[in-house]
Amino acid sequence: MNAPILVVDDEPDMCWAMESILKSQGYEVVTVLSGEEACYQLANRTFGFVFMDAKLPDMDGLDVVRRARAIAPDQVRAVLVSGYHYHDDPVIRQAIDEGVICGFLAKPFTHSDLLKALPKRDTPDSR
Amino acid sequence: MNSGPLHMSDHDLSANRFELLYGMLLDAIPSSVLMVDEKLHIVSVNRNFLLKSQRGEAKTVGRPLAEVFPTIILENTDIERRIREVFRSGTSVKGQRMTYRAPGVPIRIYYYSILPIPSNQVMLLMEDVTEQVRLSEEVRRVERHLASVVDSASDIVLSTDTEGRILTWNSAAEKLSGLTAHEVRGQYFFHFCGANEQQTVSTVFMRMKSGNDSHTTEFPLLTSNKDNILVSWVFSPMKDDYGQTVGAVVVGRDIAERRKLENQLRQSQKLAALGVMAGGIAHEIRNPLAVCYSAAEFLLMEDIPADFREDCSRKIQSGIQKASAIIENLLRFARPSPDTEMSQVDLSAVIRDTLELIANQAKVQQIKIQLDLEKKPVLVRGVSGLLQQVFMNIFLNAINAMPEGGLLSIIEEIFEAEVAVRISDTGVGIQESDLDKIFDPFHTSSPVGKGTGLGLSICYSIVQQHLGAIHAQSTPGEGTTLTVRLPLL
Structure with a gap:
């Protein structure tokens, strides 16, 4: 995958964990701590994938994704990462059905859970 | 008289005039006057006596006393013996009481005096005091009634002078405290309050000296067996006709049982x-x-590289610390307050601790928190667990009012002897018609299962217990401000 992965979480340690996992697999990673920064990044760069925290202090994670998809619907593929929701939460189900996100990852997660969330064809090994 | 009426001397003329004058005077005075001779015959009477006794002059003057006064009076008052005694000793008898009922008129009450007169007569002076007796009996009856109202009350009712020294102490006070009215009379009321409350009670008495307001509070009353019972008190200043404070009335109710239920309710809320x-x-x-x-x-x-291994270990440590700090906060909040023992509390610290608990909730709803607390500690007397519950409920209400996010601001301000904490949200607001109901139990705007409707009523009762006040202002669509006022230490 050429385009980097965007990791959005207001908790720096969460960013550290996800960045470490992804980097260990050879991905390039950009981390941001707020919805506003995420919007800026998504508007100015192309990312291969987005790990989006559901609850950011300034914005709702799903809204950030919705906003980015409004500009470039096909370029933003995101998984929502959250300790607040559960996987069959109606809000999550609806967001997946509407195609806003392509998956959901509950905190805490295993490294393989995180990596499995990435689209297969994009894994470095399949290149 | 030796000369006829046609040949009266100057002296006779003037004597006659005096006799007429005194006769008129006697008739004019509103008391009954009788002159009685040594044989206990009536020599003369004034008009008032004839009127009161419903007798004619002819049937009275020259008759024996025994014929004019009813037998029952003669027997009860022993008046004949008393008159003879005055004749013998020459000293008067004063202020005896006599009940006289003339035929066809209601009973009258007289005070009579027997006064010796130099011309071998005595004067029997009778004053009608029926009305005065009736009034004073009425006063006594009202007094007895009031006393029995106070004494029959199951609440403690006591009165004090302006300094707080006990004047009266009713039966309920005797029963609950085990101390008799005799034991406590003249003692300072605060001697029967716990050591922690003495200062508060003194302050309340000081405020009542100049103010008109009642003061409501609660604290334990010490009993004769060194135990104490929790009492809810109302202190009211007693004013005279000129508006001066002349003392205080203190009413107290044993609330041990109510408090137990209240604590259960507060805990479940x-x-x-x-x-x-x-x-x-x-x-x-x-x-x-x-x-x-x-x-x-x-x-x-x-x-994995050694420095990354170390990073991992540190992240684990700090992660566990964060999680356990949250759990500790929760535990502290969930634990029942250790009863109602009041102590010195820093209100700002209570507000900060409480905010920490709801910060997460605010964050997930995109609510910003603006905190403006006093720099120095704000000391109040209270139960920190209960005060925390007050702020917790208000904060949660504010958060619930802002489902789309907003601003929660908390401003603490000192006004002379009190601190005011204003908690404002930019939420949906409250309709004016609902504003006076928000402190009622079970009044809720939350859907079923979301709120019990008890939060603010519990805030109200806790703030009241802390001698404070709570009130709400709101503009629908703009937000709500709740203000909590508490007296400073």
């Missing part, structure tokens, strides 16, 4: 509030858990 916070708490604990989990998974991998 607190647990309900915890339920509301569950989402925020889950989010906040799962973050450090996720970090720990990842770091541990890295540690299980072989061939």
Whole structure:
């Protein structure tokens, strides 16, 4: 995958964990701590994938994704990462059905859970 | 008289004039006057006596006393013996009481005096005091009634002078305290309050000296067996006709049983509030858990650099610390308050601790928090667990009023002897018609299952217990401000 992965979480340690996992697999990673920064990044760069925290202090994670998809619907593929929701939460189900996100990852997660969330064809090994 | 009326001397003329004058005077005075000779015959009477006794002059003057006064009076008052005694001793008898009932008129009450007159007569002076006796009996009856009202009350009712020295102490006070009215009379009321309350009670008495307001509070009353009972008190200044404080009335009710139920209710409401916070708490604990989990998974991998291994260990440590800090906060909030023992509390610290508990909830709803607390500690007398519950409920209400996010601001201000904490949200607001109902139990705008409708009524009762006040202002669509006022230490 050429385009980097965007990791959005207001908790720096969460960013550290996800960045470490992804980097260990050879991905390039950009981390941001707020919805506003995420919007800026998504508007100015192309990312291969987005790990989006559901609850950011300034914005709702799903809204950030919705906003980015409004500009470039096909370029933003995101998984929502959250300790607040559960996987069959109606809000999550609806967001997946509407195609806003392509998956959901509950905190805490295993490294393989995180990596499995990435689209297969994009894994470095399949290149 | 030796000369006929046609040949009267000057002396006779003037004597006659005096006789007429005195006769008129006697007739004019509103008391009955009788002159009695040594044989106990009536020599003369004035008009008032004839009127009161319903007798004609002819049937009275020259007759024996025994014929004019009813037998029952003669027997009861022993008046004949008393008159003879005055004749013998020459000293008067004063202020005896006599009840006289003339035929056809209601009973009258007289005070009579027997006064010796130099011309071998005595004067029997009778004053009608029926009305005065009736009035004073009425006064006594009202007094007895009031006393029995106070004494029959199951609440403690006591009165004090302006300095707080006990004047009266009713039966309920005797029963509850085990101390008799005799034992406590003249003692300072605060001697029967716990050591922690003495200062408060003195302050209340000081305020009543100049103010008109009643003061409501609660604290234990010490009993004769060195025990204490929790009492809810109302102190009211007693004013004279000129508006000066002349003392105080203190009414107290034994609330041990009520307090037990109240504590149970407060506790269950607190647990309900915890339920509301569950989402925020889950989010906040799962973050450090996720970090720990990842770091541990890295540690299980072989061939990782030494500095990364150290990073992982540190992340695990700090993650566990974060999670356990959240849990500790929760535990502290969930634990029942150790009864109502009041102590010195820093209100700002209570507000900060409470904010920490709801910060997660605010964050997941995109609510910003603006905090403007006093620099120095704000000391009040209270139960910190209960005060925390007050702010917790108000904060949660504010958060619930802002489902789309907003601003929660908390401003603390000192006004002379009190601190005011204003908690404002930019939420949906409250209709004016609902504003006076928000402190009522079970009044809720939340859907079923979301709120119990007890939060603010519990805030109200806790603030009142702390001698404070709480009130709300709101503009629908713009937000609500709740102000909590508490007296400073």
